Amino acid sequence: MARTRNARRLKQTSIQKPIKLIQQQQKDSEDGYNKDQVLTLDRKNGNTDVISNLEDIESELDEVDRLIVSSDLEKSKDICIRVLNKDHKNLRALESLGLVEVELGNIKSAIKNFNKCIEISKNLASDPSKDGGLVEDVSPTIYLYLAQLSNSPIKSLNHFQSALNILKSKLESIKALDPSIQIDNETCNTKDKEDRSGGRIVANGQKLKVISSEEFQIRRSCSRALVGMTEIYLTDLCFEPEAEKKCLSYLEMASELDPTDPEPLQTLASVRISQSNIEEATKALRLALSLWSNDPVANLDADENDSKMEVVEEIAEGLVDDEDRQMIDAERDMKEESNGLVIEDDQDESSSLPPFETRVQWAKLALECDMWSDAIEVLYGCEAENDEDGEVQYLLGMAWYLLGQSRNDLKSEKTTEDSHLAAERVGSGICDGLDKIECWMESKECFDTCLHLQDILGEDSGLDQSILNHIKELSLEFQKFGLSTTAGPKEDFPGPNSAEDDGFEDVSDSSMES
Secondary structure (H helix, E strand, O other), rough: OOOOOHHHHHHOOOOHHHHHHHHHHHHHHHHHHHHHHHHHHHHHHHHHHHHHHHHHHHHHHHHHHHHHHHOOOHHHHHHHHHHHOOOOOOOHHHHHHHHHHHHHHHHHHHHHHHHHHHHHHHHHHHHOHHHHOOOOOOOOOHHHHHHOOOOHHHHHHHHHHHHHHHHHHHHHHHHHHHOOOOOHHHHHHHHHHHHHHOOOOOOOOOOEEEHHHHHHHHHHHHHHHHHHHHHHHHHOOOOOOOOOHHHHHHHHHHHOOOOOOOOHHHHHHHHHHHHOOOOHHHHHHHHHHHHOOOOOHOOOOOOHHHHHHHHHHHOOOOOOOOHHHHHHHOHHHHHHHHHOOOOOOOOOHOOOOOHHHHHHHHHHHOOOHOHHHHHHHHHHHHHHHHHOOOOHHHHHHHHHHHHHHOOOOHHHHHHHHHHHHHHHOOOOOOHHOOHHHHHHHHHHHHHHHHHHHHHHHHHHHOOOOOHHHHHHHHHHHHHHOOOOOOOOHHHOOOOOOOOOOOOOOOOHHHHOOO
């Protein structure tokens, strides 16, 4: 059941993008509401100085949000501290300061600020007479950060659950205030649905549900919190007796809350690999890829969407205890309502790729399932975003190496059988028609880039000594097939962005003739 490879590092790197989205959604929905209430009360009481002070603070915190987006972290920190000097109980300032500290790597300070937010909120809740009787809720972002920063798996689970409770409460409030528009799939085509809903279709079902961008983000955040809880049982608590059942129940709930999120399926693949069930892991990975590769979500028909849910439900059958089953049943209505989602505002986050780290992890799982061609395509997309990531180059090299290892030499096969049949057997797409030596040439080129990145970036290349040792071992194997590196001095060695030849000497033809 254990999935320990790179788990701790992935746990830390997964903090960033999903929670930033929650932060923005939370500020959009809460800050204006609370501020307006306070200002209204103060105007009635004639407290003009208070009004001015509050408006100044909100203006400064809006500036902090803009600075965080532009990565001006030191200035953001200075403004947060200035605001807290005026109002040491300002939850928004404390949260923003915590976010900045995380980005700066000051984890202890970040945790301190997040815990202070929770403490202040609890004190206000226990005495509503304070601050005019207005109690500001703690953002789920705070609990999600604490969950991922905590060294205790039990505390992490509790923080995830607290965030989940807040998010579900907000989801229920949205449903009560803004009943969704239902569109019958059978009475209009896709374009009609888009025109009538004013939004973008992201999944199909028997009914289409028009939801706001805010609701979409809450559903996505719920899903990611449940995935985080699953990862704890895959790593730190993998030897707990109920670990497998917890993983399956959390993933089912995640897919029910947001059937358009690929991460529950990707995590399901990890569970399946830990069970040595490669066939089901492959199925889950392909379904996850279909949700974000070339944005095909809008093209999924009802059968495909149903099959996605069947994968998650199938594995849980007979493995989930009564308590967990009750939790799952409580989400059934949400599943039925979210099987067909239409985003009211066509925003970037609803159609964007998963975070960089998520796609790299998908490629790692794909390699374990012998999905080499798919892994190569995904990794090339990652390389296009960051061509100085040594881990991406190493994984690309491994994918090409394993693909080549699985193939016979096309050149020799063409002498004994039809070339079309030979090409058909070795695959299609980006790797179409390449034989073993050609795949290994690509692999060696990626490994050469790894060594160059290590030379110029050192530890920042993302390559540890075990990876470098493995590259050296494979280089010896390549040499047996006449593939050698003729890299010159460091200053003459072309970088990863160079269009020139990277020092590769192709002697495969002469070696094969001999």
